[in-house]
Amino acid sequence: MASKRKKKVAAKEAVTTVVVMRLYIAGRAPNSVKAIANLEAICRQHLKDSYKLEIVDVCEHPRRALDDGILVTPSLAKLSPTPGAHVIGNLSDTHSVLAALGVHLAPAT
């Protein structure tokens, strides 16, 4: 919880918009592994350093996922900036992930 709060503070302080995300995965399930890889690739390519990512393993912290209303894995929650968003799946479609995160491809080009 402490780390989460720190990230939020960091997001506010950043000059460029920092995207704060949380990815829920289920252990070493194939889709979860894929999702981590896909998300890391997207972040590296499009977000550079302006992101904060927390990965929650539902198998280890089921109560937390339950409280957060998580259903399926993998599941990505965009916590800030507003509006929040929720993406489920292994994040194989880069375009729709970026659209959901509110990141436009224009700066990258």
Next chain:
Amino acid sequence: MRAVKSTDGQVLSKAATGIEGFDEISLGGLPRNRTTLIMGGPGAGKSVFALQTLVGAARKSRQAGIFVAFEENIASIVANSAAFDWNLPALMRKRLFFMNAQLSPAFVATGDFDLGGMLAMLEAKQAEIDARWVVFDGIDVLLSLLRTPRAKMREIYRLRDWLTRRELTAIITTKIDGEVASADSSNYGFMQFMVDCVVRFDRRMEQGIPVRRLEISKYRGSAFAPGEFPLSFGPHGMEVASPGPTDLPQEASTERVSTGFEGLDQMLGGGLFRGSSTLITGAPGTSKTTLAGLFAESACRRGERTLFVSFDEGGERVRRNLKSVGIQLDPHVKSGMLQMYSGRTDSVNPEEHLLRISAKIAAHRPRCVVIDPLSAISRTGALSSARAIGNRLIYKLHDHRITAVITALVDGDDPGSEATELQVSTIADNWIQLSYLVCGGERNRALTIVKCRGTRHSNQVRELMLSDQGVALADVYSSGGEVLMGTLRWEKEVEEKSRALLRQDESAQKRRELQFAEADASARIAALQLDLERQRAALALYARDDAARHLSSGERQTEVRRLRGANGNDTATSVARRRKVSPAASTRRNGNGQERSRRGE
């Protein structure tokens, strides 16, 4: 292998749902530690079935359960079930956990996902509350997010394996529309193979009234009652109309039960058989209720508990109306012998009535039941379902060996409609028909026994007469092929009476005449007899006189001869003898002599 073995070993173990009727048709409930699939259109009662099962398990067996709601949010589920006496909020504190699994429309799906996370969460929750049951309500919502059929199949397998491993008794509900896309239906087809029990729910509109039914279409390793069963919602939740035992060895009673109406008992050969059902049909005002009331009153007087079901008329009113013909039901209601149930048919669906009546029967355990009129239930809703309900009601009464009198309204004088819309006349053991006969400016009630199983019954049409002393039956006159009733009958009776008097007089007169003639004849015979005797006497007198005269003449000749001195005494006698012989005899003798002489020649 272990999992297979353990599940196989539990094939016959069933977990009761606590849903009235369902545990009967499924012969014990749902397969324990296995998965049941509930399929049906929207509003068919799937979620209620699933939730009620959890509630029942939590209350009766104190088993905890988890309800995963994909479709509805939890607040609305709790609000919707407030109509039932489940007391969900109290259960939710202890044995019932709701997981809100609604996927918000803001969710974006990119790529494949799985249920691993959710199952991990559920596993934690199961361990926490020691859940034995789990419901996945509206799994179709979740599956619709999975793009490929392969992914769907994979997740269903994942779910199934997890459920088996966790030894949970699971209910999965899924929505199906009337026309499911073929791709989807293959998906559900696959689900049906996977699970051990499939129950289909159906909701149809029939004449503006929704009719819900369920059918068990699959039950691995177990028998079940086939066919569709109507269901409805009562105060305790869903109730399924179970047909009861299918082949009941119905003992046929020979005990007679009075109808409370002596004349009718006589016509029926002594009364109704115990446990039989009697249908009384008739147009409005033909005093169907009166006959039903008589039956109820006499049953109560015999000390038999009775249930009087009146549709569209309150119990008070029924009793007041019956009082006007001398039928007193109030004391029996006070003593508890008689229970009244009044139902409105415009707002309550027939299925509900059946369930309520069944509940009354279970509580009051009556030996006699009156339903007045059964035809009311066909007014609302679908005729076909009303028919089924009528039939089921009668079967139920049969099963409980209740002697029942059921009235049914028949419109018009069409004899074809006597068969009643509800077609219960074929099931009922006895059928009494009441009708109006209009003649001579009057409308009179006529009673006919159309059928009476197992009894020789009167085939006569009788007139039913009502007065504040009660009811009575009168013979009707038929003259010239016409049945006479009322005043005409009375006139006919008077006429018959005077005619009889006249006939009596006439015959007396005739008898007297004949007596006179007889006396006359015998008097004449006596006179003739006297005459005859007189004649005979005269004849005898004459004969004697004649003989005396001849004798005296003979004596005179002898005397003359003697006086003349001749001694031909012999001659004198021969002469006398010759004279005595009749001339005919002498000629015959002569003739004979001549014949003999001729033969000699």
